[in-house]
Amino acid sequence: xxxxxxVIGLVVSDLAASLAFYRRLGLAFPxxxxxxxxxxxxxxxxxxxxxxxEDTVRSFHPGWQPPAGTGRVSLAFRCDSPxxxxxxxxxxxxxxHHGELEPWDAFWGQxxxxxxxxxxxAVDLFAPLPVPGE
Numbered sequence: 001x002x003x004x005x006x007v008i009g010l011v012v013s014d015l016a017a018s019l020a021f022y023r024r025l026g027l028a029f030p031x032x033x034x035x036x037x038x039x040x041x042x043x044x045x046x047x048x049x050x051x052x053x054e055d056t057v058r059s060f061h062p063g064w065q066p067p068a069g070t071g072r073v074s075l076a077f078r079c080d081s082p083x084x085x086x087x088x089x090x091x092x093x094x095x096x097h098h099g100e101l102e103p104w105d106a107f108w109g110q111x112x113x114x115x116x117x118x119x120x121x122a123v124d125l126f127a128p129l130p131v132p133g134e
Contacts, residue, residue, distance in 0.1 A: 007050050009052060020095070089102070
């Protein structure tokens with residue numbers, strides 16, 4: 001038997017807010033997902049992003065509590081261009097989300113920015129910078 005990485009799971013405090021956030025980044029969740037305890041969106045390459053409500057997790061793990069302090073998970077979304085990094089960042093800020101790092105040109109050759117999803121998870125936006133001379 002071969003073990004394969006298949007799902008990224010997030011426990012969310014407000015499913016509707018999390019769905020709105022990730023839909024702004026282009027993920028497709030089923031219609032009516034706001035009323036479900038567990039929802040999934042397929043990512044390119046076949047991975048799934050699964051969102052579970054806190055109540056869902058407590059239904060099978062009664063002592064579960066949300067972690068305190070800053071998150072230990074980050075997700076990164078590749079954009080088509082450096083301009084899209086800037087535009088997505090501004091769109092998410094305009095929708096009321098916290099911007100952790102404004103878009104900047106990283107030394108490793110990417111336009112990079114970080115916003116927080118509704119539960120404070122870091123979500124990075126990035127795109128390759130043009131190579132000089134190309």
